[in-house]
Amino acid sequence: MTKINRIILAFAALLQMTVFLQRSVAQPTIAPPFVHNGLVYSYPLQGDARDQNRTGPNGQLAFGAYFTNYPDGPWPQAAVFNGKGALIHIGKDDAHDPNRVLTWSLWVKPNGLSEGIFYYDDDATYAGDRWIGMHADGTIYQDDTTANNIAGVLLGSPLLSNQWSHVVFTASLAGKALYLNGVQVASSTATLPEHSGRSELVLGSGYLNSLPYIHYLNGSLAGFRVYNRPLTSNEVSDLYTYELSREKETPSWAATASATVASGFLVNVNVIDGGLGYTNPPPVYAYGTGSNAVLSANITNGIVQSIDVVNPGRGYGPSDTVIFIDPPQPVPPSVPRGQTFLAGGGVSRVQITDYGSGYTTPPLVLFVGGGGVGAQGVAEVFHGRVVSVTITNPGSGYKTAPQVAFTPPGSSALLSLEVSAVKVTAAVTAGNRYQLVSTVDFTKWKPVGDPFEATTEVFSQDVVVSETARYFALVLVP
Numbered sequence: 001m002t003k004i005n006r007i008i009l010a011f012a013a014l015l016q017m018t019v020f021l022q023r024s025v026a027q028p029t030i031a032p033p034f035v036h037n038g039l040v041y042s043y044p045l046q047g048d049a050r051d052q053n054r055t056g057p058n059g060q061l062a063f064g065a066y067f068t069n070y071p072d073g074p075w076p077q078a079a080v081f082n083g084k085g086a087l088i089h090i091g092k093d094d095a096h097d098p099n100r101v102l103t104w105s106l107w108v109k110p111n112g113l114s115e116g117i118f119y120y121d122d123d124a125t126y127a128g129d130r131w132i133g134m135h136a137d138g139t140i141y142q143d144d145t146t147a148n149n150i151a152g153v154l155l156g157s158p159l160l161s162n163q164w165s166h167v168v169f170t171a172s173l174a175g176k177a178l179y180l181n182g183v184q185v186a187s188s189t190a191t192l193p194e195h196s197g198r199s200e201l202v203l204g205s206g207y208l209n210s211l212p213y214i215h216y217l218n219g220s221l222a223g224f225r226v227y228n229r230p231l232t233s234n235e236v237s238d239l240y241t242y243e244l245s246r247e248k249e250t251p252s253w254a255a256t257a258s259a260t261v262a263s264g265f266l267v268n269v270n271v272i273d274g275g276l277g278y279t280n281p282p283p284v285y286a287y288g289t290g291s292n293a294v295l296s297a298n299i300t301n302g303i304v305q306s307i308d309v310v311n312p313g314r315g316y317g318p319s320d321t322v323i324f325i326d327p328p329q330p331v332p333p334s335v336p337r338g339q340t341f342l343a344g345g346g347v348s349r350v351q352i353t354d355y356g357s358g359y360t361t362p363p364l365v366l367f368v369g370g371g372g373v374g375a376q377g378v379a380e381v382f383h384g385r386v387v388s389v390t391i392t393n394p395g396s397g398y399k400t401a402p403q404v405a406f407t408p409p410g411s412s413a414l415l416s417l418e419v420s421a422v423k424v425t426a427a428v429t430a431g432n433r434y435q436l437v438s439t440v441d442f443t444k445w446k447p448v449g450d451p452f453e454a455t456t457e458v459f460s461q462d463v464v465v466s467e468t469a470r471y472f473a474l475v476l477v478p
Contacts, residue, residue, distance in 0.1 A: 032235075032238050032239070032242055033429065033430065034231065034235045034238070034239075035239065035242065037229075037429075037432075038103075038227040038228045038229040039053060039225060039226075039227055040053065040055055040056070040096050040097070040098060040226045040227060040228050041053055041055055041056040041096075041224075041225065041226040042224075042225050042226075043056075043059060043090070043203070043224040043225075044075060044222065044223055044224070045067070045075070045077065045078055045079040045088075045203075045221060045222045045223070045224060046067075046075060046076060046077045046222070047067050047077050048067075049061060049079065049088050049090070049203075050276075052252070052253060052276075054253060055093065055096050056090065056091075056093045056096065056097075056201075056226075057090055057091035057092070057093055057201075058090075059088040059089065059090040059091075059203065060088065060089050060090075060091075061079075061086075061088055062086070062087050062088070062089055063084075063085035063086050063087060064082050064084070064085060064086040065079055065080065065081055065082075065086035065087055065088055065204060066079070066080050066086075067079055067080065068080050068220075070109075070164075070220070070222070073107075073109070073164050073222065074107050074164055074166070074222065074223065074243050074244055075107060075222035075223050075243070077222065078107070078109070078220040078221060078222035079203065079204070079220060079221050079222065080219075080220050081116075081204035081205075081216060081217040081218065081219060081220070081221070082216070082218065083111070083114060083116065083216045083217060083218025083219075084216060084218075085205075085216055086204060086205075086216065086217075087202055087203065087204040087205035087216065088202070088203040088204055089200070089201075089202055090200075090201035090202065090203065091200065091201060092200055092201060096228075097121070097195075097201070097226075098226065098227070098228040099192070099194065099195045100171060100172075100173060100191060100192045100193075100194065100195070101171060101172050101173060101228065101229060101230060102170070102171050102192075102226065102227060102228060102229070102230070103168065103169065103170045103171075103225075103226070103227035103229065103230055103231045104119055104132060104168065104169045104224075104225070104226055105166070105167075105168045105223070105224070105225040105226075105227075105231075105236075105239060106118055106119065106166075106167055106168075106221055106222070106223060106224040106225070107164055107165070107166055107167075107221065107222045107223045107243070108134075108159065108164070108165055108167055108217075108219060108220070108221055109162065109163065109164045109165070109219050109220045109221075110134060110138065110159055110161055110162070110217075110218065110219035111161070111162065111218045111219045111220075112161050112162070112218060113134070113136065113137060113138040113158075113159070113161050114134075114136055114218050115133070115134070115135060115136045115215050116133055116134055116204075116215055116216060116217035116218055116219065117131050117132070117133035117202075117204070117205055117206040117214070117215040117216075117217060118131075118132050118133050118134070118167065118203070118204070118217060118221060119131060119132055119133075119201075119202070119203055119224065120200070120201070120202040120203075120205065120206040121195075121200075121201055122200035122201070122202065122206075123145075123195060128144075128145070128193050128194065128195040129144060129145045130142070130143070130144035130145075130192055130193075130195075131143055131144070131206055132167065132169050132178075133206070133215060133217070134159055137158060138158035138159040138160070138161065139155060139156060139157065139158045139159075140155075140156040140157065140158070140159060140165075140167055140178060140180060140185070141153060141154060141155050141156060141178075142154040142156075142169050142176065142178055142186075144192055144193060145193070154169075154176055154177075154178045154186040154187070154188055155186055156178040156180055156185035156186045157180050157185040159180075165180060165181055166179075166180070166181050166182065166239075166240045166243065167179070167180060168231065168236045168239070168240075170230035170231055170236070171191065171192045171230060172191070172230040173191055174189070174191070175187060175188055175189040175190065175191060176188050176190060176191065176192065177230075177233075179233075179236045179240075181240055182236055182237040182239075182240030182241065183237070184233055184236075203221055203224065204216065204217045204221065205217065223243055252275075252276055252277030252327070252328045252329060253273075253275050253276055253277070253327065253328075254275050254282075254325055254326065254327035254328070255271060255272075255273055255274050255275030255278075255282070255297075255303075255304035255325045256271075256272045256273045256275070256323075256325065257269050257270060257271045257272055257284075257304075257307055257323040257325060258270050258272055258323060259286060259288075259316070259321040259322070259323050261290075261316045261317065261318040261321055262318075264290060264314050264315050264316055264317075265312035265313065265314060265316065266286055266290065266293045266295075266309060266312045266313050266316050266321065267309065267312055268309060269284070269295060269307040269309060269323055271304055271305065271306060271307060274303035274304045274305060275303060275304055275325070275327075275328065276302055276303060276328070277302050277328035277329065278299045278302050278303065278304060278328045279302070279328070280299070281296065281297040281298065281299050281304075282297050282299075282304070282325055282326040282327070282328070283297075283325075283326045283383075284296065284297050284307055284323065284324070284325050284326075285323070285324045285325075285382070285383050286313065286316070286321060286322070286323055286324075287321070287322045287323075287324060287382050287383075287387050288316045288317055288320050288321035288322060289315055289316060289317045289320060289321075290313050290314055290315035290316030290317070290321065291313055291314070291315060292311060292313040292314060293309070293311055293312060293313030293316065294309075294310040294311035294313070295307055295308065295309060295310060295323075296308045296310050297325065302328070304325065307323075307325075322387070324355075324382075324383060324385065331357060332357075332358075333356075333357055333358025333359075333408065333409040333410065334354075334356050334357050334358065334409075335356050335363075335405075335406050335407075335408050335409075336352060336354050336355050336356030336363075336385070336386040336406055337352075337353055337354040337356075337404075337406075338350045338351055338352045338353055338354075338389065338404045339351045339353055339401070339404075340367065340370075340401040340402055340403070340404050341401060342370075342398050342400075342401050343394070344394075345372060345396050345397055345398050345399075346372070346374075346375065346394025346395050346396055346398060347367060347372075347375040347377070347391055347394050347395055347398065347401075347402065348391065348394060349389075349391060350365075350377060350388075350389035350391070350404050352386060352387060352388060352389070355385035355386055355387060356385060356386050356406070356409070357384050357385060357409070358384055358409035358410070359381045359384050359385065359386060359409045360381070360384070360409070360410075361381065362378065362379040362380065362381050362386070363379050363381075363386060363406040363407040363408070363409070364379075364406065364407040364473075365377040365378065365379050365389055365404065365405075365406060366404070366405045366406070366407075366473060366475075367395065367402040367403070367404055367405075368402055368403045368404075368405060368437065368475065369400075369402045369403050370398040370399060370400050370401055370402030370403075371397060371398055371399035371400065372395050372396055372397035372398030372399070372402065373395055373396065373397060374393055374394075374395030374396055374397075375391070375393060375394060375395030375398070375402065376391070376392045376393040376395070377389040377390060377391050377392055377393075377404075378390045378392055379406065386406060389404070405473075405475055407473070423460060423461070423462050423463075424436070424459070424460065424461050424462075424463050424472060424474075425458065425459065425460040426458070426459050426474055427457060427458060427459075428454040428456075428457065428458065428459045428474070429454060429457070430454050430455060430456060430457055432453070432454050433451055433452070433453045433454075434451065434452060434453075434454060434459065434474055434475065435447055435450075435451045435452075435474075435475050436448040436449055436461065436463075436472060436473075436474055436475075437472070437473050437474075437475055438463075438471060438472050438473075439471050439473075448463065448472070449461075459474065
């Protein structure tokens, strides 16, 4: 029977590409879990055309598009298009824009029935365009193009004039589907074409390369979402019900700012993004080599307009001082992410790219992959965020930079003595993909079994304990 002193069960999220503090969203407790699972872009169109996920480009109103209030609509506000040229030009973010597997969700209220495109995803070349809209009789449809002309047209049901309707398009490698007000109205085994030469995203119109914008929408749009996965039929139905409830999330994210340091004193704070949704001035903190700086935020109409330096503190560096501004409302705890760098086959440093939230004690730092062994580090926590990792052992033999992972806020150790096997049980998020890994000495981690996608909220597995598997971590993987 193998003896062990303890088994540490930990969750650790791997890399995400956006800074959490720059895209935090106030989320009500009633929101279904799937609403933010795989959500890439979210343009609620509530008075502006900014992506509240802070992933995609901010949209620009053009040729007469404007916002208006809809007190009785599914969303309080909406973007209005005149059918004669008005549109919202979003642009393109190739790093995040989904290719062949995706979901588009939006609300539309047509002013009468006429040909009009709701959303157009243009390609730099002829092949790869895809869009959803309505025909002159109000029938919703989806279309896309390949080098061989038109591919995979979907025809749905007609919309009602001057009434709000929820339109959802999903695509997977097995086919496509259209939904109207939570009900599937069309499907096909055709798949979206590859989308290699991406160029433009447009709301309220179509765009075909060098040709002018076409098929202008005469009506209003709100609540536009893009997912990097196909929502299930049940999820589409639940999303329809959820968005009708008017208890959904409102646009809200944390402000960001940068510091100006002179002779060790923090002399000025420049607001980069004022955020949105503030009802009270948020706490502002300065992190760096210095100390004692005191900062105060000023807000107008829910936006941080400026930050006063009440006390400049002392000892701050000009390049390593970071300003943290709390989000408008509490957000769920999240795991940070970082990027590792090598020197001489060892890990030389970790650059934090997402600070996470909700930490009261430093998390465990794990280095996974890269072909080497032995890298260790210690995390530093500042006002609930993981702000740095100090390398205590660079390890050796790394061919590529390993991934850095962290245990989540509130993780704890489980003690087990004189056992040959244990049952590992932990809460997980359904739909996420995990890998169980093990180590003897926290230097080299090995996978235990295959990666799996959680189908319930609880993970449970019997694990044989041996000298090659004394400590375990459950790691979130792409």
